[in-house]
Amino acid sequence: MTRWMALSLLLWATLGCSARNLAPPLAESAPAIAPEPLPEREAEPETHRSVAAPPSIQANNPVLWVSLASHLGGHESSPPLSLQSAGPDPLLLRDASGADWSASSLQLRWRQVPLDQPLAIARQVAGPFASFESAERVAERWRAFDVAAEVAHPQDWEVWAPAGAPAPEGLKTDSWSRQLNATLEPVLDTVEGPVVLKGPLMLQASDGLRWKGGVFQGPFRLQRDAYESWTLVEQVPVERYLEGVVPHEIGAGSPTTALQAQTVLARTWALANSHRFRIDGYHLCSDTQCQVYSDPRQAGSAVRQAIAATSGQLLSWQRQPISAVYHASNGGVMAAGPEAWSMDPQPYLRAKADGDDRWSSRHRLPLTARDAVAALLADGEGAYGRNHPRFRWSRRLRAAELRQALGDQGLALQSPLQLEVLERGTSGRVLSLKLSGAADAVPVVLRLDQIRRTLRTLPSTLFVIDSMGSQEWIVRGGGFGHGAGLSQAGAIDLARRGWSVERILRHYYPGAVYGPIPQSVESP
Numbered sequence: 001m002t003r004w005m006a007l008s009l010l011l012w013a014t015l016g017c018s019a020r021n022l023a024p025p026l027a028e029s030a031p032a033i034a035p036e037p038l039p040e041r042e043a044e045p046e047t048h049r050s051v052a053a054p055p056s057i058q059a060n061n062p063v064l065w066v067s068l069a070s071h072l073g074g075h076e077s078s079p080p081l082s083l084q085s086a087g088p089d090p091l092l093l094r095d096a097s098g099a100d101w102s103a104s105s106l107q108l109r110w111r112q113v114p115l116d117q118p119l120a121i122a123r124q125v126a127g128p129f130a131s132f133e134s135a136e137r138v139a140e141r142w143r144a145f146d147v148a149a150e151v152a153h154p155q156d157w158e159v160w161a162p163a164g165a166p167a168p169e170g171l172k173t174d175s176w177s178r179q180l181n182a183t184l185e186p187v188l189d190t191v192e193g194p195v196v197l198k199g200p201l202m203l204q205a206s207d208g209l210r211w212k213g214g215v216f217q218g219p220f221r222l223q224r225d226a227y228e229s230w231t232l233v234e235q236v237p238v239e240r241y242l243e244g245v246v247p248h249e250i251g252a253g254s255p256t257t258a259l260q261a262q263t264v265l266a267r268t269w270a271l272a273n274s275h276r277f278r279i280d281g282y283h284l285c286s287d288t289q290c291q292v293y294s295d296p297r298q299a300g301s302a303v304r305q306a307i308a309a310t311s312g313q314l315l316s317w318q319r320q321p322i323s324a325v326y327h328a329s330n331g332g333v334m335a336a337g338p339e340a341w342s343m344d345p346q347p348y349l350r351a352k353a354d355g356d357d358r359w360s361s362r363h364r365l366p367l368t369a370r371d372a373v374a375a376l377l378a379d380g381e382g383a384y385g386r387n388h389p390r391f392r393w394s395r396r397l398r399a400a401e402l403r404q405a406l407g408d409q410g411l412a413l414q415s416p417l418q419l420e421v422l423e424r425g426t427s428g429r430v431l432s433l434k435l436s437g438a439a440d441a442v443p444v445v446l447r448l449d450q451i452r453r454t455l456r457t458l459p460s461t462l463f464v465i466d467s468m469g470s471q472e473w474i475v476r477g478g479g480f481g482h483g484a485g486l487s488q489a490g491a492i493d494l495a496r497r498g499w500s501v502e503r504i505l506r507h508y509y510p511g512a513v514y515g516p517i518p519q520s521v522e523s524p
Contacts, residue, residue: 047123054282057238063235064235065233069211072232088104090103093106093188095202108222109194124165126167126172135159138159138168153280203218203219213295246259246266254492270290315513317513328488329487332354332384339431348512358381377477380392385488413435460483
C-alpha cells in the first residue's frame with residue numbers, strides 16, 4: 001500500500017468521506033521587479049482544448065489506457081457518475097491538487113466553472129466518416145500539407161485542422177468556432193459538502209471497480225477530453241485486457257487454436273491502433289469502434305490458457321504491428337484492405353477464395369462480374385466457415401427505408417428510386433453503390449464501409465441486387481463484416497480440422513511475421 005493510500009484510509013476512519021490537501025504550502029518570497037512587458041501578439045485560436053497524449057506502449061510492460069465511458073458530463077444536467085467498490089476495501093481518489101478521498105462508493109456531478117481568461121477555439125472540420133480508417137486516410141492527406149490534422153470522435157469520426165490551413169483538393173470542410181468562457185469540472189459529494197475537483201483524477205480500487213455489471217481492476221483515471229467532457233479510463237496491462245476482449249469477440253467455447261489466433265490478433269490490433277483516441281488522451285475505447293472490452297471475469301480457463309500460450313506474441317510487418325483486422329464471416333472469399341476502407345494496399349490483406357482446392361478452383365478471382373458473385377453465393381461446398389448463420393443471407397430493401405437511411409440526402413430523391421452497383425473489388429464486394437431518383441436530383445453514391453454504415457440491415461458488401469418491382473429490391477449476400485483478414489468462422493472451422501495457430505494466421509495474413517512485441521510501439 002502506498003503512503004497516500006494509507007493516509008487516505010486513516011482520514012476515512014476518523015472523518016468519513018472528507019478531504020485534505022496534501023500539497024505543501026508555497027513558500028513566501030520577496031516581490032521581484034518585473035521586466036518591461038513585451039507587446040502582446042494576438043494568439044492563433046486552438047482547434048480544441050489540448051489534452052496530453054497517452055504514453056507509448058513499451059514491450060517490457062505494455063499497458064493500454066482504455067476508455068470505459070466517454071463524453072461524461074457533456075452538459076451540466078448530465079447524470080452523475082457513480083463509482084462503487086467491488087469489495088469491502090474503499091475506493092481511493094486523488095485529484096491533481098494532491099487532495100485524497102476514500103469511500104466504498106463515490107458520486108461525481110458536473111459544474112461549469114468560469115475560466116480565468118476566455119479561450120478561443122476555431123477549426124476546419126472534415127467529415128463525418130464511417131470509420132476511423134477513412135478519417136485517418138483524410139488526415140494523412142492533410143498532413144502532407146504540413147497541417148496538424150487530427151482524427152476526433154465527438155459523435156462520428158471527423159478530422160480537425162487549424163482554421164485557415166490549406167486543405168487537400170476536393171476535400172469539403174466546414175468552419176467551426178466558439179469562445180469558451182467556462183469549463184466543466186467534476187464535483188465530489190462529501191459529508192462536508194460538494195467539492196470541485198481538479199483533474200485528472202486518479203482512482204485506485206484494491207477490490208476492483210464495479211462497472212456495467214463487471215469488475216475491473218484498474219488503476220483508473222477520470223480525465224478531460226477534446227470535447228469539453230470527461231472520460232473514465234482504465235490503465236490495464238495488455239494481457240489482462242485480452243481477458244476482457246477474447247471471449248466477447250470469438251466466444252470462450254471456440255477450439256483452442258482459434259482462441260489462440262484471436263488472442264494474437266486482439267493483442268496486435270490493440271497495439272497497432274493505440275493512436276486511435278490520441279486527441280482525447282487515451283489509446284482505445286471499449287465498444288465496437290475498437291474491440292469490445294467487457295468484464296474480464298468472463299474469461300474462462302480456455303481463454304486464459306490461450307493468452308498464456310501466446311503471451312507477448314503478435315503479427316508484424318517491417319517490425320511494426322500489422323493492421324490485424326478480423327470479422328465474423330467472409331462468405332467464402334477474403335477481401336483486400338482497400339475493398340473495406342479507404343486505405344493503402346497491405347501485402348498481408350489480400351483478396352483470396354477462402355476454401356479448399358475445389359472451392360478455389362470453382363471461384364477464381366477476380367470476381368468483378370455480377371454473375372461470378374451470384375455463382376459464389378449460390379455455392380458453399382468446400383468453403384471454410386460455411387456453418388456461420390450469416391454465411392448466406394437475404395434482405396429486402398424498400399424505397400421509404402432507403403430514403404430514411406440516407407437522411408437529408410434521401411429527401412431530395414424522388415420516386416422511382418434506382419439502385420445500381422457501380423464498381424466491385426477483386427473479391428466481388430461492392431465498392432460503390434449509387435442511389436438515384438427521378439428528375440434532376442443529384443444521386444447519392446455510397447462507397448466502401450459507408451455502404452454498411454448507412455444501410456445497416458446489410459451484414460456485408462458481398463451481395464447482388466434484384467429488383468422486385470414496386471420500389472422493392474432483394475439483396476442476396478454472404479458473410480458478416482468487412483471481409484478483410486481473419487474470418488472467425490473460418491478460423492473455428494480450420495481449428496477443428498487440426499490447423500495450428502501459426503498456420504491459421506499465415507493463411508489469413510500471408511507474409512506477416514509471428515513473434516514478440518517490438519521494443520516500443522510508437523503511435524503513427
